[in-house]
Amino acid sequence: xxxxxxxxxxxxxxxxxxxxxxxxxxxxxxxxxxxxxxxxxxxxxxxxxxxxxxxxxxxxxxxxxxxxxxxxxxxxxxxxxxxxxxxxxxxxxxxxxxxxxxxxxxxxxxxxxxxxxxxxxxxxxxxxxxxxxxxxxxxxxxxxxxxxxxxxxxxxxxxxxxxxxxxxxxxxxxxxxxxxxxxxxxxxxxxxxxxxxxxxxxxxxxxxxxxxxxxxxxxxxxxxxxxxxxxxxxxxxxxxxxxxxxxxxxxxxxxxxxxxxxxxxxxxxxxxxxxxxxxxxxxxxxxxxxxxxxxxxxxxxxxxxxxxxxxxxxxxxxxxxxxxxxxxxxxxxxxxxxxxxxxxxxxxxxxxxxxxxxxxxxxxxxxxxxxxxxxxxxxxxxxxxxxxxxxxxxxxxxxxxxxxxxxxxxxxxxxxxxxxxxxxxxxxxxxxxxxxxxxxxxxxxxxxxxxxxxxxxxxxxxxxxxxxxxxxxxxxxxxxxxxxxxxxxxxxxxxxxxxxxxxxxxxxxxxxxxxxxxxxxxxxxxxxxxxxxxxxxxxxxxxxxxxxxxxxxxxxxxxxxxxxxxxxxxxxxxxxxxxxxxxxxxxxxxxxxxxxxxxxxxxxxxxxxxxxxxxxxxxxxxxxxxxxxxxxxxxxxxxxxxxxxxxxxxxxxxxxxxxxxxxxxxxxxxxxxxxxxxxxxxxxxxxxxxxxxxxx
Numbered sequence: 001x002x003x004x005x006x007x008x009x010x011x012x013x014x015x016x017x018x019x020x021x022x023x024x025x026x027x028x029x030x031x032x033x034x035x036x037x038x039x040x041x042x043x044x045x046x047x048x049x050x051x052x053x054x055x056x057x058x059x060x061x062x063x064x065x066x067x068x069x070x071x072x073x074x075x076x077x078x079x080x081x082x083x084x085x086x087x088x089x090x091x092x093x094x095x096x097x098x099x100x101x102x103x104x105x106x107x108x109x110x111x112x113x114x115x116x117x118x119x120x121x122x123x124x125x126x127x128x129x130x131x132x133x134x135x136x137x138x139x140x141x142x143x144x145x146x147x148x149x150x151x152x153x154x155x156x157x158x159x160x161x162x163x164x165x166x167x168x169x170x171x172x173x174x175x176x177x178x179x180x181x182x183x184x185x186x187x188x189x190x191x192x193x194x195x196x197x198x199x200x201x202x203x204x205x206x207x208x209x210x211x212x213x214x215x216x217x218x219x220x221x222x223x224x225x226x227x228x229x230x231x232x233x234x235x236x237x238x239x240x241x242x243x244x245x246x247x248x249x250x251x252x253x254x255x256x257x258x259x260x261x262x263x264x265x266x267x268x269x270x271x272x273x274x275x276x277x278x279x280x281x282x283x284x285x286x287x288x289x290x291x292x293x294x295x296x297x298x299x300x301x302x303x304x305x306x307x308x309x310x311x312x313x314x315x316x317x318x319x320x321x322x323x324x325x326x327x328x329x330x331x332x333x334x335x336x337x338x339x340x341x342x343x344x345x346x347x348x349x350x351x352x353x354x355x356x357x358x359x360x361x362x363x364x365x366x367x368x369x370x371x372x373x374x375x376x377x378x379x380x381x382x383x384x385x386x387x388x389x390x391x392x393x394x395x396x397x398x399x400x401x402x403x404x405x406x407x408x409x410x411x412x413x414x415x416x417x418x419x420x421x422x423x424x425x426x427x428x429x430x431x432x433x434x435x436x437x438x439x440x441x442x443x444x445x446x447x448x449x450x451x452x453x454x455x456x457x458x459x460x461x462x463x464x465x466x467x468x469x470x471x472x473x474x475x476x477x478x479x480x481x482x483x484x485x486x487x488x489x490x491x492x493x494x495x496x497x498x499x500x501x502x503x504x505x506x507x508x509x510x511x512x513x514x515x516x517x518x519x520x521x522x523x524x525x526x527x528x529x530x531x532x533x534x535x536x537x538x539x540x541x542x543x544x545x546x547x548x549x550x551x552x553x554x555x556x557x558x559x560x561x562x563x564x565x566x567x568x569x570x571x572x573x574x575x576x577x578x579x580x581x582x583x584x585x586x587x588x589x590x591x592x593x594x595x596x597x598x599x600x601x602x603x604x605x606x607x608x609x610x611x612x613x614x615x616x617x618x619x620x621x622x623x624x625x626x627x628x629x630x631x632x633x634x635x636x637x638x639x640x641x642x643x644x645x646x647x648x649x650x651x652x653x654x655x656x657x658x659x660x661x662x663x664x665x666x667x668x669x670x671x672x673x674x675x676x677x678x679x680x681x682x683x684x685x686x687x688x689x690x691x692x693x694x695x696x
Contacts, residue, residue, distance in 0.1 A: 001068065001351055001358050004075040006278045006297055006366040011077045011323070013098035015091065018060060020106045021134035023047050024257040026067050026080050032263050033069045035353070039260065042461050049080040051355030052313075053461055054454050060456055062087055064094040064309060066368055067319065074271050077368045083114045085660060086448035088398050089430030090309075095121055096395035097308040097323040100274040101129040102266075103661055106143030107254065111149045113660030119635070128245050128275055131253035132266055136164050137171040143254050144202070150252065151209070158211040159240070160206040160405045162253045162265060165199060171256055174265070175199050177206045178236055185261055210236070217243040225630050235302065237272070244273045253627055265374075277366025282325055284382065284392040287338060290527065293328035293390050297366040302388040303327030303335075307381045308395070311370075312423040314462050316355055319370040320377040322363075325392065329369070330362040334387040340376040344384055348372060379429050400430050400445040401665060402651045404452050405472040407442075413465040420463035424455060430563030431455065438553065439473045448651050472644045475598055476682065478547030479556040482592035483508040487564070490579035501529070501575030503536060504563035507587040513556040513596065513671055516544040521561045523609065526578070528564040535573035536561050539580025548585045549593045550686040555671070558586025559584065595679040596671040598644040603637055604654065611636050613657055621646035622675075641669060645678075 014022040026049045029040040043055030049065040061082040069076040079094040081087075095101070103118045105111060122129045131150065135141050143164050151158045165173040165182060167373035173184035175195055180203065182195040195203060203282045215225035217239055224231070231239070243249040253269065255262015278298035284304065286293040295304055309321040322329075329335075333346045350357040350370045363369040377383070384390040408417050421444075425431045432445040444467075446452045452469060459465050484507045492499040519537045521528075528536075544554035564579075602623065606614055608630075615625050615638060623642035630636055647666065654662040676683070 001360055002070065003360060003362055003364065003516075004367060005364050006299055007276050008073060009075050009077065009276055009364075009366045009499075010273060010274055011079070011097060011099045011277065011366070011368060012125075012270055013081060013091075013094045013101045014104055015081060015095075015101050015114075015118035016083055016104035016116075017106070017109070017112035020083060020104045020112070020114065020463065021257050022080055022104045022107070023049050023061055023081065024077055025102075025104060025132065025134060025263070026254075028263040029069055029076075029078065029267055030067060032260060032267065033071055035067075035069065038646050039258075048354045049078075054458055056452075057457075060084060062090070063311075064090040065354050065620040066352050068353055069267075071267055075367070076267070076270060079368075084448075085114075085117070085655065086446070086451040086454075088117075088447055089428060091121070092397050093309045093429075095125055095127065096323075098127060099277055099280050099366075100270075101127045102270070103129055103130060103131045105133050105150075107133045107135040107143060107146065107148055108138050110142070111145055111153070113658075116153075116661065120199075122247075126247060128247055129250055130244070130266075130269065130274070131158070131250060131252040133252065134257050136254050137256040137259050137263065139169055141171075147206075147209075147252060154250070156209070156213055156216060157250050159210045159246060159249050159251050160253075161210075161251045161269065162262070163199075163206055164254055167195060167602060171259070171261065174254070176263060176265075177203065177210050178240075179233055180207065182560045185259075185446055187341055190264070213249050214239045214243075217248050241273050245275045245279060280366075282392075284325065284390045286449075287389040287391050290684055293326075295365075295390070295392075298326050299328055299365040301365075302385060302390070303329055303333070304382065304384040304390040304392075305329060306392045307374075307377050307383065310377070310379045310426050311352075312427045313355075316357070317352070317372060318374075319352065319357070319372055320374045320381075321352065321368065321370050322630040324363050324367050324369070324381065325390075326365050328362050328364050334385070335383045336389060337374075337376055337381050338389050338391050339378070339381040342376045344374055344376065346371050349469065362690040378426060392652050394537075397429050398447060399665065400432055402448050402452065403443045403445050403472050404449070404469040405436075405441045406444050406456075406469050407469040408465070408467055410466065410468055416463065416465045417459065417467055420459055420465060421455075426460065428455075430564040436472075436475070439475050441473055443472055443621045446468070448655075449649075471648055476550065476674070477513070477555045477596040478549045478552050478593060478634070479513060479554065479596055480507060480509055480591035480593055481673075482590075484591035486587040486588040486590065488579045488583035489565075490575050490582065492575075493570075498567075498570040499572060499575040499578075500531050500567040500570035501532070501535075501577075501579035502565040503561055503571070503576065503579045503583050505580070505583050505587060506560040506562060506586070506590050508558050508560070510556050510558035516553065516555050516557070517541070518558040519561075520558065523561060523563070528561065528566055531565065532571065532573060532576045533561070535576040536580045538573075539577040540584060543581050543588075547593070548588050550595060550683045552595065554588070555596070557588070559587075583663065595674040595682060597674045597678075599641050599672050600644050600647060600662060600666040601668045601669040602640045602642045602647070602666045604640070604662060604664045605631070605635055605637050606637055606658050608634050610658045610662065611638065614638055614654075614662070617653070617657065618642060621650075639674060642666075643672075643674075644668075 067078040305322040434443040487504040490501040547554040623640040
């Protein structure tokens with residue numbers, strides 16, 4: 001592959017709903033550019049960008065992939081992203097490396113939840129964008145419906161560039177709104193033709209929309225528009241180019257991926273209207289001088305890059321995908337990773353085309369490439385030189401809230417699973433492994449359940465080890481609500497010295513559920529010598545680890561030693577410790593024992609129309625709605641307190657209720673008493689496990 005300078009590069013991310021046609025669009029462009037001899041199909045598992053085993057098995061995109069396209073002296077780095085929300089981390093990584101976006105919309109399904117998410121991402125990152133409507137060869141595809149819906153949602157910035165010509169229910173050509181010309185397909189070629197009479201009305205309509213969008217971009221144009229003047233084609237194109245880059249106009253075009261129709265016009269528009277990296281601004285921090293370093297994708301400045309994605313594959317190896325922020329990276333360069341404080345040599349530079357690595361001699365500022373076998377590099381790290389150390393801010397990645405407990409059925413695979421999961425977490429930064437020591441469980445956190453199922457499947461197919469996923473245990477606590485007064489005498493005689501410890505104790509709520517216990521002694525007259533007080537406290541300390549009610553940790557208990565007795569020969573620390581443990585069991589069960597459950601502060605972000613359904617569902621889940629806050633885009637943030645056990649599977653339920661438009665986040669708030677019926681069921685379940693010999 002040739003080396004391209006910054007002005008000859010376009011970094012374009014493909015966004016949209018799952019199944020909208022992003023991957024097949026890549027196939028169409030790759031075929032048109034001569035990269036592949038024939039187009040693959042997602043359902044056949046032979047596309048250039050879906051190269052992973054799981055992607056081919058499931059017929060969906062799971063990882064973001066880069067497909068560099070050489071087009072008339074321009075290099076277009078297409079970043080194909082998954083449409084399913086479980087893999088949103090991959091989308092966010094790709095967006096961080098892109099300078100513009102194509103939002104792909106299905107002509108049949110129309111505007112979907114993934115379309116809205118894509119638009120929000122572009123707004124958040126100020127990405128210039130175009131909209132491409134796919135599947136125009138389908139009978140029930142409607143370009144007009146998509147345009148009307150997008151205009152209704154996002155206003156007059158939606159500007160149609162092309163619209164389809166259909167005859168006898170077939171997609172036969174398109175009308176160019178800017179030049180007011182029509183074109184028909186003849187085999188793979190395009191031939192000019194007159195605008196059909198039945199298309200004149202749509203041309204007039206879309207031309208008005210386009211002119212209005214152009215007029216909105218400046219006062220001069222607005223004045224001319226109201227004076228009834230027309231704009232020349234050059235004026236229109238110049239205004240469009242500037243205003244697409246400013247996100248003031250969003251062009252919309254269409255085509256058929258399977259027939260490779262409309263693709264040429266799209267690629268041509270990418271080159272004409274979407275910005276090269278040299279038109280973008282980027283700043284980092286010079287760690288030597290503590291001053292702002294304005295990289296701005298300038299090839300003349302010192303070399304710097306950031307790792308936007310990591311691939312760790314047992315078959316193709318480890319690659320750190322980088323975007324060059326300044327300077328020129330070359331083979332045999334010595335680069336410094338500030339985040340890891342390590343210097344490593346770049347043996348070879350690559351560009352990845354899906355799963356294929358193509359060696360290149362150098363990469364210029366703004367380009368996307370890969371470095372193999374950087375041992376310390378992780379996603380989000382900055383690479384520069386030790387003489388001129390640069391640091392770029394970390395891009396924002398969604399936090400995982402869906403947890404599943406995992407077990408390794410084959411004990412010999414425990415280390416193998418741990419190493420494999422470590423590699424997978426390097427590759428997918430939304431995947432977290434949490435060792436919950438308190439509940440004797442290991443948790444796998446992800447964005448959604450499908451993501452965790454994919455991890456489970458990848459472990460088996462790629463790393464040859466198995467895990468079992470199950471519902472996580474809830475971290476209950478035990479405490480008391482009343483007071484009790486008990487005594488226990490621990491006596492043992494077995495030849496020689498015996499064991500004797502006698503305690504009288506009161507147990508009551510301490511009022512502090514942050515700490516397990518409070519110990520006080522109110523001994524008068526030396527009934528229990530002072531040297532045995534630590535042994536009594538040690539007995540308390542051991543008792544609160546597993547409570548008598550259901551073997552959960554105890555909190556908020558105050559133990560008062562007020563009387564007892566001892567034997568001058570047989571009393572020992574062990575005896576007083578054992579007496580305290582037994583006294584605690586008895587006293588705890590007599591003091592109104594209750595289970596406490598973790599309560600989470602939940603925030604659910606949803607479109608207005610789903611507010612009633614969500615609030616009703618939260619009430620069913622024992623949630624307490626605290627309030628609602630309207631935010632931009634016609635959305636509401638519903639805030640509620642909800643028991644943690646009610647959040648299991650909530651991700652799937654929320655998506656189902658909101659058509660994939662709902663999002664949620666939560667954090668631990670406090671512990672509250674569990675309702676009696678839930679407590680009884682939990683105590684019975686724990687007792688059954690204990691009887692079976694595997695209480696945890």
